[in-house]
Amino acid sequence: MRLPYYPGCTLKTTAQNFEESALASARALGVELVELPRWNCCGTVHALAKDDVMHYLAPIRNLIRVEEMAESGLVDEKRVVTLCAMCYNTLKRANAVVKEDQEKMQKVREIMERENPYGGSVQVVHLLQVLRDLDWSKVADRVERPLKGLRVAPYYGCLLLRPRGFGIDDVDNPQVMERLLEALGAEVVNIPFKTKCCGAYHTVQMKEVVAELSHRILDQASSAGADMVATACPLCEYNLGPRQEEVKKLFRGFAPLPVVYFTQLMALAFGLEEATGFEQNDPDPRPALRARGLLKEES
Amino acid sequence: MMDDEVEMVTIYVMGKRHRVPAGLTIMKAMEYAGHQFRRGAGCRGGFCGACATIYRTKGSYKLQGALACQKIVEDGMYIAQIPFSPAEKKTYNIEELRPDAGVFLEYYPEIARCLSCNTCTKACPQDIMVMDYVQAALRGDVEEAAKLSFDCIGCGLCAVRCPAEIVPYNIGQLARRLYSRHIVGPTEHVLKRVREIEEGRFDEEIEELKTLDREALQERYETRERRL
Amino acid sequence: MSPEPSRLALRFKPENASFKAKVAELSGEEIDLCFQCGACSSGCPLTAEMDLLPSKVIRYVQLGEEAVLESKTIWVCSTCFNCEVRCPRGIDIANVMEALRQLMLRKKYDRVSLDALEPEELRGLPQIAIISNLRKLTA
Structure with missing residues (x-):
């Protein structure tokens, strides 16, 4: 199955490990994620003001690429797969708005001028949905190295779940990452704040605030005995991971906790160690994985 | 020349009406109409980017960009020159930079404001995919940004049109510098030519040129143009 | 924040209708549906700030009351969208916040100055952070 894949900017830089592990794991399950040609930044976040047209150009342009791709036979479906939670939300919501609002669709077409008109035939999904549709037993069957004994706290954040009608799972108690982790053989650690905000883009100019919010989430995970947190968003990963430097400054005695992408754990369990990219994570999750016997000792 | 001998068209330069011969470039038409260029004219050959001009044609809402030395006047054209686009050019030591997305965000963080509206591409007189190279830079694809922006002559029309206040030509220039310094490195033919210059291979010709008077220089220049 | 909440007359003044209508139009939300239960506030992760x-x-x-535009909250x-999923009256409060921000941004107000950000800091941040930040907080 060849599906169109929209990476988004960050997947090419600080979240390369997310992309690499996702592509390899999907391939192992028979899903070929084919990158969109000539994609542009989705312009995250979704334009909420009702009279906004300009901010629809970026997401819709990408959806036009998906239609073009399908037309030229590069992919089998017009279901575009995203990895980044914010790209997912931005593309999905823009798609829904222009399909509903013909006047807006028309304006977008007129301003774009040089593009093929968007036919509205694209469906925006997140990789977690694709995996769920495959069936968890298929994922479990592919596992070569079960993540036995690894205690993982899934963290969803905001835009995979909210607002209502745009999430990939139940808005109050999502289970999709839990099911995946179980299929991989890991032990799920439930934290009440798995859907609370990490502070998102405030990390640029209010990093102390982000550190406060991240600390609450990380502290819950640590207290519940998690070895690491799993996420599906490069901004959550940054705020919960590298921003622990700021958390340490605010909270004495804070013990670092690794934060990984769910796809990295999938790649590990599938025996695709070269595609895990754990060396890019900060804090380093490898000591915790070694402690559980899931990675070889450092040579 | 009289109106009945040559086909004439009407143009409006900064709102003032002029009758000028059809077939002239905007630059020549403006000179015909009595304008003297102190800024906004350079090589007159479409290479230097000094004569950026915006215009609208009769009956069209479209605001278009052109090089005055290249674009032929049309009847009913409204013309304004933009000889300079105010933009800060950052100072950096290319040797110390790494060719990745971070470098663009460090020096020109406003690229994160790109709306993908493509207005820059529509404004570009060189038909460059400006939005595409800005987007490539944003995701750290230095090679793509360098290659797509290769024909940029820095006329500045993209920068005055960008609603996100990005200066695309600065991004392209940084991408090309990073690409040539850190990705391809110095090429053999450039190194060879630098060696030749250092060895004095062209000294004699330069000395000869210095002795020529204006007419002789002009003759040489024009012969060279024909040879090309 | 002015005027002081305590001194704010809890009575709708007809001259305030246009501001209220503008927010309703930009946000697409029916603001009078709110009966002040406070569920949005109790679920908001950022009330401390x-x-x-x-x-x-x-x-x-x-x-x-246009004075709300001076509030730090927006x-x-x-x-x-924690508030959105909690609101029993179906108001998307995030849309209202966005409308209020837009009213400021459209008056050339920048909440974040790009020029004031440290280049070293910008270099290390993921694009997703800068893109969404500038999208939300600059005109």
Whole structure:
């Protein structure tokens, strides 16, 4: 199955490990994620003001690429797969708005001028949905190295779940990452704040605030005995991971906790160690994985 | 020349009406109409980017960009020159930079404001995919940004049109510098030519040129143009 | 924040109608549906940084009080939609916050100055952070 894949900017830089592990794991399950040609930044976040047209150009342009791709036979479906939670939300919501609002669709077409008109035939999904549709037993069957004994706290954040009608799972108690982790053989650690905000883009100019919010989430995970947190968003990963430097400054005695992408754990369990990219994570999750016997000792 | 001998068209330069011969470039038409260029004219050959001009044609809402030395006047054209686009050019030591997305965000963080509206591409007189190279830079694809922006002559029309206040030509220039310094490195033919210059291979010709008077220089220049 | 909440007359003044209508139009939300239960405020992860609780912001808008534009709250909101899923009246409070931000941004107000950000810091941040930040907080 060849599906169109929209990476988004960050997947090419600080979240390369997310992309690499996702592509390899999907391939192992028979899903070929084919990158969109000539994609542009989705312009995250979704334009909420009702009279906004300009901010629809970026997401819709990408959806036009998906239609073009399908037309030229590069992919089998017009279901575009995203990895980044914010790209997912931005593309999905823009798609829904222009399909509903013909006047807006028309304006977008007129301003774009040089593009093929968007036919509205694209469906925006997140990789977690694709995996769920495959069936968890298929994922479990592919596992070569079960993540036995690894205690993982899934963290969803905001835009995979909210607002209502745009999430990939139940808005109050999502289970999709839990099911995946179980299929991989890991032990799920439930934290009440798995859907609370990490502070998102405030990390640029209010990093102390982000550190406060991240600390609450990380502290819950640590207290519940998690070895690491799993996420599906490069901004959550940054705020919960590298921003622990700021958390340490605010909270004495804070013990670092690794934060990984769910796809990295999938790649590990599938025996695709070269595609895990754990060396890019900060804090380093490898000591915790070694402690559980899931990675070889450092040579 | 009289109106009945040559086909004439009407143009409006900064709102003032002029009758000028059809077939002239905007630059020549403006000179015909009595304008003297102190800024906004350079090589007159479409290479230097000094004569950026915006215009609208009769009956069209479209605001278009052109090089005055290249674009032929049309009847009913409204013309304004933009000889300079105010933009800060950052100072950096290319040797110390790494060719990745971070470098663009460090020096020109406003690229994160790109709306993908493509207005820059529509404004570009060189038909460059400006939005595409800005987007490539944003995701750290230095090679793509360098290659797509290769024909940029820095006329500045993209920068005055960008609603996100990005200066695309600065991004392209940084991408090309990073690409040539850190990705391809110095090429053999450039190194060879630098060696030749250092060895004095062209000294004699330069000395000869210095002795020529204006007419002789002009003759040489024009012969060279024909040879090309 | 002015005027002081305590001194704010809890009575809708007809001259405030246009501001209220503008917010309703930009946000697409029916603001009078709110009955001030406070569920949005109780679920908001960022109230510690706010000068007005989200529910109070809605109250200001109900009253058409333009002073709400001076509130820090509208900029502290990170658009996480926790309030949206909690509101029993179906108001998307995040949309209202966005409308209020837009009213400021469209008057050439920048909440974040790009020029003031440290180049070293910018270099290390993921694009997703800068893109969404500038999208939300600059004109």
